[in-house]
Amino acid sequence: MKSIKHILLASAIILTGFMAGCGKNPSGAPKVKYIVEGKEASAAPDKNLYKAVSIESNSKEAVIIWDVATWTLQTSNTTGKETVNVYFEYQDKPVTVDGIGFDTLQDAFNYIGTDSKRLYLTRDITGGGNTAKDSDINIELGGFTIDGAGNDSIINNGKMTIYGAGTITNSVDGEFSKSIVNYGELTLQGVTVTNSTNSVAIWNSENGSSVLTIKDSDISHSLASVMTVVNSGTMEIVSGSITGCGDSFHPTLYNNRSQSVLTLTGGSITNTADGYAIYNESGTVNLGEATYSESYNIPSAE
Numbered sequence: 633m634k635s636i637k638h639i640l641l642a643s644a645i646i647l648t649g650f651m652a653g654c655g656k657n658p659s660g661a662p663k664v665k666y667i668v669e670g671k672e673a674s675a676a677p678d679k680n681l682y683k684a685v686s687i688e689s690n691s692k693e694a695v696i697i698w699d700v701a702t703w704t705l706q707t708s709n710t711t712g713k714e715t716v717n718v719y720f721e722y723q724d725k726p727v728t729v730d731g732i733g734f735d736t737l738q739d740a741f742n743y744i745g746t747d748s749k750r751l752y753l754t755r756d757i758t759g760g761g762n763t764a765k766d767s768d769i770n771i772e773l774g775g776f777t778i779d780g781a782g783n784d785s786i787i788n789n790g791k792m793t794i795y796g797a798g799t800i801t802n803s804v805d806g807e808f809s810k811s812i813v814n815y816g817e818l819t820l821q822g823v824t825v826t827n828s829t830n831s832v833a834i835w836n837s838e839n840g841s842s843v844l845t846i847k848d849s850d851i852s853h854s855l856a857s858v859m860t861v862v863n864s865g866t867m868e869i870v871s872g873s874i875t876g877c878g879d880s881f882h883p884t885l886y887n888n889r890s891q892s893v894l895t896l897t898g899g900s901i902t903n904t905a906d907g908y909a910i911y912n913e914s915g916t917v918n919l920g921e922a923t924y925s926e927s928y929n930i931p932s933a934e
Contacts, residue, residue: 660712662694664705668720677720679703679731680752680772688717700731726757726776737761737778737786744769746790753778753798762787765816773798773823782806782829787813795821805829814842814865820849820872828854838864838889846872846899856905858882863915864889871898878903883911890914 666673668682676684684698691714697706698718705718725733727740729751734740738761740751748768753776760780763769767790774796778785782804786794794800800823802809809829812818814836827833833853836844842865849872853860860876861867863885876884884903887894892915901909910917 660710662689662691662696662707662710662712662714662716665715665717666720667717669722676703676718680728681723681754682720683723683731683733684718685721686719688719690715703731723754726753726755728752728754741767741769753796759783760785760787763789763792763816765789767791769793770795772796773800777801779803780809780811782809784808784810784813786811787815788818789815791817793819793821794823797822797824799824799826801826802829802831805831810835813837814844815839816841817843819845820847820851822848825849825851826854827852827858827860830855830858832859832862834861836861836863836865836867838891842866844868845870846874848872850875852876853878853884856882856907859884859886861885863887863892863894865891866893868895868897869899869901873899874901876903876907876909877905878907879905880907883908885910887912887915887917892916894918896920 666676668677684700687696687698689696694710694714695708696716699706705716723733725735727734727737729740729743729749734743736759737757738759741761741763744767746764746766750770750772752772753774756777758779758781760783769790769792771792771794773794775798777799780802783806785800785802800811802811809831811825811827812834825833833851836842844865844867847870851860852875856877856879859878859882861874874884878884885894885901887910895918903909
């Protein structure tokens with residue numbers, strides 16, 4: 633009679649115990665079927681989009697486990713005559729790390745801690761997250777959106793790369809409603825950053841080690857009374873754009889500390905209204921062959 637063996641989130645120690653334990657030595661691999669959303673598939677699905685929910689086997693003696701870390705079937709005491717069905721369902725959590733789903737971005741960041749991990753979105757998510765100081769995180773947006781909704785959407789304290797043709801935004805006014813705050817080393821690769829609140833889209837902080845690199849990304853703000861980006865650290869635009877519609881008191885980009893360095897090697901910074909593209913109160917702005925220091929009127933840059 634078939635028996636259902638529910639998924640085990642086994643540690644390496646437990647797996648070692650199963651594989652090296654007493655009993656028959658495995659003499660053959662079982663026949664495995666992958667059942668994804670009720671349909672048979674030729675291989676296991678993407679672990680960052682699906683979760684394994686159960687295992688069905690015709691053997692009571694064999695030890696059969698789906699290991700979520702390696703995303704493979706682990707067996708012992710098999711004879712080669714066993715048949716195994718592994719069932720998968722679409723991941724109903726908006727964020728996944730190591731194939732494990734999380735309800736919030738902060739929960740995922742807490743799980744990562746100071747480790748180096750890749751984080752995936754499976755759908756749009758509301759609510760922000762604050763990373764650990766020594767974390768190293770790659771975020772694949774997958775075309776989805778992170779909306780802090782009144783809380784800073786992403787606060788990076790370590791090393792981070794964000795990519796995947798998605799959007800980071802903030803749509804609700806709050807004391808902290810910036811789209812991105814960078815205290816560490818951040819690279820934006822092919823993403824969109826927007827903001828429609830009374831906070832800036834990006835603040836690259838003045839802590840002395842904040843480095844922001846923009847590649848093939850578009851950053852914008854929809855309000856005339858707010859700056860789009862405040863740079864207090866080191867910032868380089870390799871390609872992409874920063875666009876604002878601010879008045880004369882709200883430039884698209886504000887360079888505001890003596891240690892601030894803005895370098896434009898490609899892309900553009902523009903203001904679609906009457907305000908400045910760049911207001912360089914203090915620091916250095918490198919625009920191709922031109923270097924500006926304490927220049928208060930840089931109408932456009934590209």
